[in-house]
Amino acid sequence: MQFVDVDCDVTAVLALEREERKRRFLELLCSGLEKVAARYGWPWEPFEEARRKALDLELRNEWTWKKQRWSKGRRLVGRLRCVHEFEAFRAWLVVEGRDGVEVARKQVLETRPDEFAFARFFGDIRWISPGRVALLAKNGSEVGCVEVPRALLEGSAERKPRKEKEPRSRSKRSSPSS
Numbered sequence: 574m575q576f577v578d579v580d581c582d583v584t585a586v587l588a589l590e591r592e593e594r595k596r597r598f599l600e601l602l603c604s605g606l607e608k609v610a611a612r613y614g615w616p617w618e619p620f621e622e623a624r625r626k627a628l629d630l631e632l633r634n635e636w637t638w639k640k641q642r643w644s645k646g647r648r649l650v651g652r653l654r655c656v657h658e659f660e661a662f663r664a665w666l667v668v669e670g671r672d673g674v675e676v677a678r679k680q681v682l683e684t685r686p687d688e689f690a691f692a693r694f695f696g697d698i699r700w701i702s703p704g705r706v707a708l709l710a711k712n713g714s715e716v717g718c719v720e721v722p723r724a725l726l727e728g729s730a731e732r733k734p735r736k737e738k739e740p741r742s743r744s745k746r747s748s749p750s751s
Contacts, residue, residue, distance in 0.1 A: 577605040594659065595632040599624065634658065642698040642706065649676070649721065651698050651706035662691045666698070666708055666719040676725045681708050681717025 579601050586597050606620050638653040648671060655664045664682040669675050684690045696711040704726040707718035 575609055577608045579605045579608075591659070592632070599627060599632065638664075638695065638698075640695075640698055642700060644700050644706070645703065647671070649706075651700065651719075653681075653695075653698060653708060654678075657686055659686060662686045664691070664694075664708070666706060666717060668706060668719060668721050677719045677721045679717065679719035681719070 581601050586594055586601075589597060603620065603624055607617065609615070610617050610620060634657040636655050636657075638655060641650055641652045643650050649668050650671075652667050652669065653664050654667050655662065662682070662684050663680060665678050665680045667675055668677040682691065682694055684694075693712075694708065694710045694716045696709045696713065699707055699709055701707050701718065704721040704723065705718055706721075708716040710716050
């Protein structure tokens with residue numbers, strides 16, 4: 574583990590507006606990283622590239638949890654979309670069709686922005702019924718669920734029409750002539 578001193582008035586930074594506070598904390602982090610990179614002779618470019626990407630994303634920490642679950646028939650997929658901010662960690666269960674179009678969304682979690690606070694809720698995603706997907710905590714309890722609107726569910730359950738079976742050709746028996 575590496576520790577580096579970076580001078581900062583934390584109270585003043587926390588008093589800044591939200592977006593400015595994010596930028597200031599990024600500057601502080603980069604200041605410490607520069608010291609570590611110089612100490613170990615690491616190139617600065619990968620760190621600078623990461624800084625630029627964070628700024629390009631407007632310092633938004635949004636991601637989709639790696640676990641996802643397909644419905645029976647693989648017509649719909651349930652995913653957990655997460656937003657990790659200073660004030661809170663929030664997560665939404667999202668259902669998408671095969672084409673990637675979102676068909677349902679519901680916020681199922683809001684907690685402190687600390688991995689120790691929210692990690693226990695990341696157990697599994699499970700389809701409880703054909704139109705209901707749930708986030709289960711590590712202990713198996715249901716954290717929250719989202720239901721797919723019935724009209725969309727019925728539309729996604731459409732099947733290809735069955736091929737009409739051709740009538741079997743029966744050989745005609747010749748009747749005895751009279």
